[in-house]
Amino acid sequence: MEFIKNTHYNFIAKKKYSFVLSSILVILGLIEIITMIAGTAKIGIDFTGGLSMEMAFKHRISISSVRKILIPSGFKDIKLVKIKGKNDIIIQTEAVAKDLNAYTAKIKQTVKNAYKKNPPKVISSEMIGPSVGKKLSRDAVIAIIISIIGIILYITWRFEFRFGLAAAIGLAHDVLALLGVIFIFQKEITLLVITAVLTVAGYSLTDKVVVFDRIRENLKIETEKTKHIDLKNLVNISINEVLTRTVVTSLTVILVVLSLFFLGGIVLHDFAFTLLLGVLIGTYSSIFIASPVMVMLNEKHYK
Amino acid sequence: MPSIYPNTPGWWKAIIGNAEMHLGLDLQGGVYLVERVEVDKAIKEKLYKDYSDIKSFIKTKNIGKGKDLTFNGDYIVLSGSLVKNKTSIYSLRNYLKNHHISLQLSGDIINFKPSSLSEYKKESVSGAIEVMRNRIDQFGLVSPKIAQQGKDLIVVEMPGVKNVKQAIKLIGKTARLTFKLVDDKHSLANALSGKIPKGDEILYHITFNKYTHKTAKRPYLIKKAVLMSGADISSANVQINRYNQPIVGVSLNSRGTKQFGNVTTKYTGKRLAIILDNNVISAPVIEEPILGGNASISGRFTMAQANNLAIALRSGALPAPVKIIQNNTVGPTLGADSIHDGILAAIVGTILVIGFMIFYYKLSGLIADFALIENVLFLMAALSLFGATLTLPGIAGIILTIGMSVDSNVLIFERIREELRENKPIVIAIENGYNKAFFTILDSHVTALITAAVLFYFGSGPVKGFAVTLSLGIMINLFTSLVGTKVIFDMISNKKELSKLSI
Numbered sequence: 001m002e003f004i005k006n007t008h009y010n011f012i013a014k015k016k017y018s019f020v021l022s023s024i025l026v027i028l029g030l031i032e033i034i035t036m037i038a039g040t041a042k043i044g045i046d047f048t049g050g051l052s053m054e055m056a057f058k059h060r061i062s063i064s065s066v067r068k069i070l071i072p073s074g075f076k077d078i079k080l081v082k083i084k085g086k087n088d089i090i091i092q093t094e095a096v097a098k099d100l101n102a103y104t105a106k107i108k109q110t111v112k113n114a115y116k117k118n119p120p121k122v123i124s125s126e127m128i129g130p131s132v133g134k135k136l137s138r139d140a141v142i143a144i145i146i147s148i149i150g151i152i153l154y155i156t157w158r159f160e161f162r163f164g165l166a167a168a169i170g171l172a173h174d175v176l177a178l179l180g181v182i183f184i185f186q187k188e189i190t191l192l193v194i195t196a197v198l199t200v201a202g203y204s205l206t207d208k209v210v211v212f213d214r215i216r217e218n219l220k221i222e223t224e225k226t227k228h229i230d231l232k233n234l235v236n237i238s239i240n241e242v243l244t245r246t247v248v249t250s251l252t253v254i255l256v257v258l259s260l261f262f263l264g265g266i267v268l269h270d271f272a273f274t275l276l277l278g279v280l281i282g283t284y285s286s287i288f289i290a291s292p293v294m295v296m297l298n299e300k301h302y303k
Numbered sequence: 304m305p306s307i308y309p310n311t312p313g314w315w316k317a318i319i320g321n322a323e324m325h326l327g328l329d330l331q332g333g334v335y336l337v338e339r340v341e342v343d344k345a346i347k348e349k350l351y352k353d354y355s356d357i358k359s360f361i362k363t364k365n366i367g368k369g370k371d372l373t374f375n376g377d378y379i380v381l382s383g384s385l386v387k388n389k390t391s392i393y394s395l396r397n398y399l400k401n402h403h404i405s406l407q408l409s410g411d412i413i414n415f416k417p418s419s420l421s422e423y424k425k426e427s428v429s430g431a432i433e434v435m436r437n438r439i440d441q442f443g444l445v446s447p448k449i450a451q452q453g454k455d456l457i458v459v460e461m462p463g464v465k466n467v468k469q470a471i472k473l474i475g476k477t478a479r480l481t482f483k484l485v486d487d488k489h490s491l492a493n494a495l496s497g498k499i500p501k502g503d504e505i506l507y508h509i510t511f512n513k514y515t516h517k518t519a520k521r522p523y524l525i526k527k528a529v530l531m532s533g534a535d536i537s538s539a540n541v542q543i544n545r546y547n548q549p550i551v552g553v554s555l556n557s558r559g560t561k562q563f564g565n566v567t568t569k570y571t572g573k574r575l576a577i578i579l580d581n582n583v584i585s586a587p588v589i590e591e592p593i594l595g596g597n598a599s600i601s602g603r604f605t606m607a608q609a610n611n612l613a614i615a616l617r618s619g620a621l622p623a624p625v626k627i628i629q630n631n632t633v634g635p636t637l638g639a640d641s642i643h644d645g646i647l648a649a650i651v652g653t654i655l656v657i658g659f660m661i662f663y664y665k666l667s668g669l670i671a672d673f674a675l676i677e678n679v680l681f682l683m684a685a686l687s688l689f690g691a692t693l694t695l696p697g698i699a700g701i702i703l704t705i706g707m708s709v710d711s712n713v714l715i716f717e718r719i720r721e722e723l724r725e726n727k728p729i730v731i732a733i734e735n736g737y738n739k740a741f742f743t744i745l746d747s748h749v750t751a752l753i754t755a756a757v758l759f760y761f762g763s764g765p766v767k768g769f770a771v772t773l774s775l776g777i778m779i780n781l782f783t784s785l786v787g788t789k790v791i792f793d794m795i796s797n798k799k800e801l802s803k804l805s806i
């Protein structure tokens with residue numbers, strides 16, 4: 001079974017389109033980062049804190065059913081905790097409204113309307129601070145920057161500096177473009193979404209290494225044959241040669257992520273969404289961004 | 304095995320180890336604590352300490368009588384000459400301005416400025432959260448949650464770990480370490496009968512006899528003046544002394560080293576009491592001045608006690624005492640439906656990948672599937688050995704490993720197909736496929752590992768846990784996808800001359 005056989009697409013020629021698209025996404029990604037720092041981005045209660053209220057129900061209650069009532073009513077980012085041995089539930093949610101009492105009353109009313117036979121009482125309602133310090137997001141940014149440097153060094157050692165630089169540009173592109181998509185869809189930055197972005201950062205390089213490896217191999221063969229190398233053509237041939245690999249490796253991950261997206265439930269929805277786009281962006285950028293960038297960085301060298 | 308199947312036989316646990324995988328708060332719930340930071344207590348203590356400073360300033364500068372300055376429990380009161388003499392008031396005001404910026408003198412009362420008071424309250428709570436987070440991180444709980452609630456409450460959620468009691472004790476420990484002098488001049492017996500000399504107090508050394516299960520209290524007559532506090536400790540570690548007992552070795556920063564040198568020089572030959580939260584840990588005689596900035600605390604600790612003390616000293620003292628006002632056990636935050644959905648997604652995802660590999664690579668795909676299952680099992684085993692806490696994102700991470708784990712095999716198989724297209728013999732095609740793909744796979748794994756390692760090093764809390772899963776997954780995958788499948792290929796090609804390879 002083979003999907004792709006002997007293709008001869010001219011990928012490098014498409015760079016004028018891909019560079020425009022990517023620039024837009026990267027700029028949006030930068031905007032997302034700026035709004036995150038400024039505090040205007042949609043950020044989950046793990047980072048911002050919010051409202052924490054404890055409700056005592058008269059009879060047994062399951063948090064799944066409370067979740068099913070609150071989410072359709074517009075309370076999106078909620079955390080529910082059930083206290084064992086009691087019929088109490090702690091609801092944690094972002095406090096969108098400035099007026100805490102009104103907001104508490106709104107949640108209470110929503111729940112009360114749904115549980116006429118099992119009326120809840122509000123035991124306490126207070127503001128809760130962020131459970132994840134600011135340090136975490138800062139740490140993640142520092143970690144990504146340092147790993148970009150580490151990757152440049154490693155690929156420079158194994159390949160050449162220009163390959164390392166192109167791979168690092170690809171990685172930075174993937175993270176920023178993914179944040180750009182998050183900005184477009186106005187997804188909330190939660191701990192899970194951050195985890196997804198970091199996973200993409202770790203995974204997106206494998207594709208690029210596969211393509212670069214083939215380029216290097218072909219370069220070696222060609223330089224033995226001739227002095228005048230058509231780098232664009234060589235890179236195109238290399239991408240086409242490993243195209244099956246690029247597609248199939250991404251496909252296996254996408255199969256899993258799709259099953260997370262459709263079957264994983266509400267909680268994993270945004271996580272799977274971010275991963276799905278991350279894998280797509282990573283695959284796209286190995287062909288349309290990292291490789292053309294590599295050609296541009298090397299053009300002088302081979303002319 | 305014990306990580307996924309709790310009823311593993313005893314012999315298995317004995318030989319292989321009994322590492323169970325902990326489930327996180329989201330999957331199995333845990334302890335939900337609400338603690339109140341007793342800010343008012345901390346404020347009174349702070350004011351009392353400032354009061355002692357001001358008193359010694361008055362005495363040394365000779366601007367008034369010591370008895371004219373009193374502390375009534377809520378604020379500092381001036382009387383007599385201190386109120387009447389304008390120059391005294393002037394120099395007192397100057398002193399406060401330069402040394403106690405948070406205090407103000409109004410009328411005959413010294414108290415906190417309202418702005419500094421609220422600032423101090425805020426700082427005590429956020430400081431307490433920071434210290435608690437530090438301690439919990441060091442205690443090795445992977446995914447606890449700590450957040451401020453309201454003005455002075457802290458909510459701590461911990462997944463259902465076995466030693467919850469110990470953890471609660473550790474995070475709530477004030478851990479204020481002080482060094483005070485033992486009063487050897489006055490009689491302890493007199494003091495115990497009620498005649499405590501001025502400036503002294505009675506503190507106890509409490510020991511627990513593990514055979515009789517009784518606690519014994521040994522009283523000490525201690526001078527109240529604090530010679531030194533634990534604030535200048537730069538590190539604390541458990542060490543073993545020559546009697547094979549655990550002790551806590553403490554290193555001081557430069558300021559602490561100087562201070563400790565001065566104290567031990569001045570009081571050589573006297574007994575120095577080491578006091579933790581009003582309990583005397585030990586009261587050794589200062590045999591010679593200690594100038595190097597290293598000291599050790601011995602007090603007949605068990606290993607666990609010594610370890611917890613070291614953590615508490617390292618993470619610093621809580622800025623204010625905390626009191627548990629609510630201690631509940633809570634159910635999983637996700638609810639049965641979310642967990643069910645996650646597991647269903649995992650199973651379906653695995654079946655899709657396994658099916659795809661067989662569809663696309665036939666029998667070879669089946670071999671890759673074998674490596675995939677091996678990969679997932681090894682990862683679970685490694686995670687439980689490391690005592691990792693499994694959360695829903697963790698499960699998602701494992702599911703993702705399923706998707707990625709066949710990637711290396713895809714690279715190898717495509718290479719083999721390439722070789723076969725050039726009409727090379729099957730055995731050589733397999734050999735070349737593995738050899739040529741090896742460095743590509745190695746390079747791609749190392750780059751991913753660099754990212755994971757950096758995340759582990761710089762990340763904290765949840766990011767760190769995720770980095771552990773990611774790096775273990777990458778390393779295990781390198782092994783299973785290369786060695787795990789090659790062994791099977793070798794077995795097949797050794798048995799008979801292959802005329803056709805199912806790929």
